[in-house]
Amino acid sequence: xxxxxxxxxxxxxxxxxxxxxxxxxPHRPTRIVVARLQAxxxxxxxxxxxxxxxxxxxxxxWQFQPEQVPMTVxxxxxxxxxxxxxxxxxxHRHVVQVRTxxxxxxxxxxxxxxxxPSEDGFQPVPVQNGYQSWx
Numbered sequence: 001x002x003x004x005x006x007x008x009x010x011x012x013x014x015x016x017x018x019x020x021x022x023x024x025x026p027h028r029p030t031r032i033v034v035a036r037l038q039a040x041x042x043x044x045x046x047x048x049x050x051x052x053x054x055x056x057x058x059x060x061x062w063q064f065q066p067e068q069v070p071m072t073v074x075x076x077x078x079x080x081x082x083x084x085x086x087x088x089x090x091x092h093r094h095v096v097q098v099r100t101x102x103x104x105x106x107x108x109x110x111x112x113x114x115x116x117p118s119e120d121g122f123q124p125v126p127v128q129n130g131y132q133s134w135x
Contacts (some may be wrong), residue, residue, distance in 0.1 A: 003098050007066050010037055010074065010098045012059035013048040013134050026075045027068040029092035035061035035098040037110065041132035042122035048134040058133040061098055061108055073109060080111045089114045121124035 014021040017032065040053025050057065052082040062073055073093070077083070081090030098108050113122075125132040 002037045004107070005066050005069070006095055006107050006109055007069055008098075008106055009072065010035055010059055010061050010063050010094050010096060010110040012037075012041060012050060012057055012110070015062075015076070015079070016060050021079060024075065024079055025062070026057045027064055029062040029064055031061075031063045033061050033063075035059060035106070035108075036102045036131065037098045038095055039096075039112075041125040041134055042113070042117035042135045043125045044120075045123050048125070049117040049120070050110065051113055051117055055059075055127060056130060058131045061100060061106060063106075065112040076109075076111070082111065082114075085114075 013019065014023070016022065036056045036058050038054065039057045040051045040055055041057045042049040042051065065103055077093060083089055085092040092112055092114045093109055095107055096110050097105055098107050125134055
């Protein structure tokens with residue numbers, strides 16, 4: 001039995017609704033819901049960074065039709081500065097498990113910062129009400 005194809009993207013920063021890069025998505029999603037991921041969120045004035053960690057990070061889960069995913073991922077890879085998760089990338093794309101507000105567990109793509117965030121001027125985002133969220 002083959003695993004379900006990944007048709008969702010978890011975003012936590014400038015690609016969320018109302019943020020400066022929201023208009024860059026190449027397709028309209030079929031659904032956008034609030035979701036959480038176990039990680040560590042870092043922030044600075046211009047954009048956030050995600051790294052492995054033990055906090056719950058709140059963001060948005062954007063879901064697409066399967067045929068829309070290749071172009072969506074290609075566009076997001078360009079925005080996030082990744083080229084096949086090479087050593088010189090700014091971000092690396094990973095498949096993660098996120099949980100929605102209605103307790104669904106869904107596989108999604110997300111982008112982890114490929115460097116040490118603290119060396120690039122990021123600070124840990126404070127935990128508020130049990131979650132990290134940017135901005």
